[in-house]
Amino acid sequence: MPKEFEDKSTVELERLLLEKREALRTFRFEMAGSKIKNVKAGRAIRTAIAQILTEINAQRIK
Numbered sequence: 001m002p003k004e005f006e007d008k009s010t011v012e013l014e015r016l017l018l019e020k021r022e023a024l025r026t027f028r029f030e031m032a033g034s035k036i037k038n039v040k041a042g043r044a045i046r047t048a049i050a051q052i053l054t055e056i057n058a059q060r061i062k
Helices: 010-032 041-061
Strands: none
Touching: 010 041
């Protein structure tokens, strides 16, 4: 897991999660409209979402 998420608070992570989910939604709409050149960007966004969710759950356990 990247260190960039470990030192953020749960509130900051949830805000970042909302931003990433919105970015994924935008990516999907642009993909449907054939405006996206870099199709691997969606994978990077989904990976970031998973890492954020993992860190949120890890902080809840502690």
